[in-house]
Amino acid sequence: MRHTRIRGVGTYRPRRVVPNSEIVGRIDSTDEWIQTRSGIKTRRFAGDDETVQSMSVAASQVALERAGVSAYDIDCVIVATVSHLMQTPAVATLITEDLGATPAAAFDISAACAGFCYGLALASDMVRCETATNVLVIGVEKLSEITDPEDRGTAFIFADGAGAAVVGPSQQPGISPVVWGSDGSKYDYIRQIKSWDDVFTEDKPQWPNLHVAGNPVFRWASFEMAKVAKQALDLAEIGVEELDAFIPHQANMRITDAMARSLKLPDTVAIARDIADQGNTSAASVPLAMDRMLDEGAIKSGDRALLIAFGAGLAYAAQVVTIP
Numbered sequence: 653m654r655h656t657r658i659r660g661v662g663t664y665r666p667r668r669v670v671p672n673s674e675i676v677g678r679i680d681s682t683d684e685w686i687q688t689r690s691g692i693k694t695r696r697f698a699g700d701d702e703t704v705q706s707m708s709v710a711a712s713q714v715a716l717e718r719a720g721v722s723a724y725d726i727d728c729v730i731v732a733t734v735s736h737l738m739q740t741p742a743v744a745t746l747i748t749e750d751l752g753a754t755p756a757a758a759f760d761i762s763a764a765c766a767g768f769c770y771g772l773a774l775a776s777d778m779v780r781c782e783t784a785t786n787v788l789v790i791g792v793e794k795l796s797e798i799t800d801p802e803d804r805g806t807a808f809i810f811a812d813g814a815g816a817a818v819v820g821p822s823q824q825p826g827i828s829p830v831v832w833g834s835d836g837s838k839y840d841y842i843r844q845i846k847s848w849d850d851v852f853t854e855d856k857p858q859w860p861n862l863h864v865a866g867n868p869v870f871r872w873a874s875f876e877m878a879k880v881a882k883q884a885l886d887l888a889e890i891g892v893e894e895l896d897a898f899i900p901h902q903a904n905m906r907i908t909d910a911m912a913r914s915l916k917l918p919d920t921v922a923i924a925r926d927i928a929d930q931g932n933t934s935a936a937s938v939p940l941a942m943d944r945m946l947d948e949g950a951i952k953s954g955d956r957a958l959l960i961a962f963g964a965g966l967a968y969a970a971q972v973v974t975i976p
């Protein structure tokens with residue numbers, strides 16, 4: 653079977669920057685509390701014209717250009733999202749059409765914050781098995797539409813954005829085998845507060861926003877995910893000292909720090925900290941963080957990065973990739 657790699661990444665950050673000062677009044681909080689507990693200073697909220705579809709197209713156009721791949725050469729488009737509010741058809745088909753990639757195969761996956769790393773694993777396996785030559789993987793969220801601005805546990809965390817990556821064949825291994833899994837016994841930790849059925853039987857219908865059991869999620873992510881990250885390194889047959897970067901899902905800066913400590917990352921490993929300015933964008937957070945590190949020169953093409961993403965389900969995935 654052939655090897656695979658990420659050929660290019662692209663992102664879209666919504667125009668509106670929202671500082672903590674805009675959030676705190678409705679949740680009886682402070683800028684200091686939010687920064688200390690989560691590391692978030694500002695986040696981006698999408699406007700009406702910045703949709704899951706349009707943000708995905710914008711991010712993908714950059715990824716295609718950087719990869720040097722035309723839309724015509726994309727065989728499959730995978731969109732990881734939980735915030736496209738039309739359950740069917742898949743938004744991936746619309747994005748594929750907008751990009752000029754029709755008749756590429758196109759489908760959505762629902763793996764929440766783990767979605768991008770799930771998509772990357774699927775894409776890599778498709779290319780390895782020659783089911784496809786080039787696969788476009790998109791992680792995109794407009795979480796502001798499904799977040800209650802008065803909920804103390806989520807209003808300051810969630811945000812909007814899109815990231816895309818083109819996966820294609822390679823001479824050298826560029827995407828390691830994935831370590832992934834789920835734990836449905838913790839299904840209630842992060843979920844919509846109600847189903848659409850419930851909404852329509854209410855006297856005063858209320859939007860089915862996301863609910864997060866903050867502290868249990870925090871403890872699970874901080875302790876269990878470091879073990880998954882270690883397994884991914886083992887599967888890739890590299891030690892932490894051979895890593896150039898650690899790019900975890902941007903859930904909370906303290907979760908990132910706890911995992912870095914547990915992995916005993918040397919100072920030479922650059923750590924993604926995109927959450928400070930971008931908030932938690934679920935499926936979009938890993939490619940957004942990777943792209944910022946490339947932009948800022950914290951990583952360069954050819955570097956090796958450990959990716960790990962985790963969230964609702966609970967679902968998780970980790971792999972080692974070569975930076976495009």
Ligand SMILES: CC(C)(COP(=O)(O)OP(=O)(O)OC[C@H]1O[C@@H](n2cnc3c(N)ncnc32)[C@H](O)[C@@H]1OP(=O)(O)O)[C@@H](O)C(=O)NCCC(=O)NCCS
Pocket residue numbers: 679680681682685689690765804805808809842864865866867868869870873903904932962963964
């Ligand atoms: C949400 C989160 C930042 C809260 O931090 P925490 O250290 O777990 O805080 P706790 O929930 O234990 O609450 C600690 C105190 O802060 C208070 N508090 C909770 N939310 C608050 C807020 N938004 N502003 C101010 N105070 C708040 C609590 O009332 C509690 O007060 P008390 O000590 O007087 O009882 C943290 O749990 C987290 O990030 N979890 C992961 C969430 C996430 O990213 N989910 C997405 C999927 S990965």
